[in-house]
Amino acid sequence: MYPLKFKPVYKEKIWGGTALISEFNRDLPNDSIGESWEIAAHGNGSSTVANGKFKGQELMEVIKSHGEKVLGSKARAKDYKKFPLLIKLLDANDKLSVQVHPNDKYANEYENGELGKTEMWYVIDAQQDAKLVYGVKPEVTKEEFASSIKEGRLQENLIEVNVKPGDVLYIPSGTVHAIEEGILLAEIQQNSDTTYRVYDWNRMGKDGTPRELHIESALDVIDFGSKPPSKVTGLEIKEANTTREILVASPYFITETLDITDRYQLEAKGDRFYVLMGLEGEANLLYQDQKICLTAGETVLIPASLGKYQIEGDCKLIRSYIQDLTEFKTELKAQGYSDEEIKQIAGL
Known part of the structure; x- marks a missing residue:
């Protein structure tokens, strides 16, 4: 066994940019790369080893052939079927949608056995006065939240925070969040690609129509009434x-x-x-x-x-x-x- 490097899996996004070029000298396929999946073993993107004797093999191939040597004696049985983590770099050249992720139970029931998505962000770079959406105001009820979406006033119920390089944010499933423009960050998360959008800044997709929202599912999983999250001190x-x-x-x-x-x-x-x-x-x-x-x-x-x-x-x-x-x-x-x-x- 040896330390395994991987080829990034690049994801073009309507909100993506070129920060990975200026920050890390990456060779990107286009100028709208929003996500670089650094270590991934998911149906929507899987890493291939870039070095050593396993070069060219996908991560799950290596796990299948070498099992415990890779994952360890304390790995759970389910980890051998699905690698538990997804490691990303995110470049928000524009705002991401306001969104929320389900927990394991909800995702398993409604997303064909998908994992839930708890994640954390480490802000690598941020323009001056950069902001994130980070939670819902604690007095906001499910009913008020739904009404504010219909009436076009959702933003008044969201918590926004300023961020700078080095800031860390923990985002358990059920936490409403959005990365706003001018932020580059590292994301460590469960191995899931399930996102429920509740608001997309009245933006049009590449086809000229509004991007799909998932309001009913989002309302099911948002953790209303919880204490507002705060930046991590550690x-x-x-x-x-x-x-x-x-x-x-x-x-x-x-x-x-x-x-x-x-x-x-x-x-x-x-x-x-x-x-x-x-x-x-x-x-x-x-x-x-x-x-x-x-x-x-x-x-x-x-x-x-x-x-x-x-x-x-x-x-x-x-x-x-x-x-x-x-x-x-x-x-x-x-x-x-x-x-x-x-x-x-x-x-x-």
Whole structure:
């Protein structure tokens, strides 16, 4: 086993642009790329390995032939049928629709066994005064929300927040949200492509007609009356030459940043896989007397059986993985962190 890089799967979107060229020197097929699926194994797009002996194979092919060596001993049976994560870069040159995603139960029942979609965003770049839609005002009822859509005044019921590079937002299923123009971000999410649009800024599609909305389904899944979401602060852990900040811990993924100034020793012990995405600088991954480079904007899958490896460089990465939350919290408490400190992590 070795760190797996993949060819991006590009998605043309009416709201897409060319930020991936200016930011990461990508060679894009056109000037309206809204999504780059960095690691994907979905019916709507699947990654192929770009390096090493598995080059040209799709991710699920590698999993099918090497199973536990890739996913780990603690992977769930369903993960062998459907890789649990979808890792993306999103370029919002224009506003995305105001939308919401279902949970697992609803998606399984109404979307042909699809997973639900809980996700998180890390803002890589944002124009001055960039904004996101991030939740519904807590006093808004389902009935009022539906009426405001019909009457063309939905925006008054939405919460907008300003964002800047480095901001992190956690978006559980049922949370109304929209990326507005001038934002480039990394998205870590469940492996799902189900979106219910509730408002599309009166925009026309390529065919000159309004894009499809999914208002009834959205009303079924929106979490009305919930506390307004807030930007993630995370739990900061200082280690030798590295600041590790745990941002999100959900049943679907745990995500943290690693801010490394020299080198950082890690180990894939056989129990779970890890995903690393470069945010800033350049990292060298040293493993088994070999080395690969990970630049900003690149993503790599660390197989569960890789063993010890280290990251060298002056760089910042996102690291994502899946772990039982009880086990995860027990580990943090054993390191001396209190319940109050652990609650700073979004999702806990």
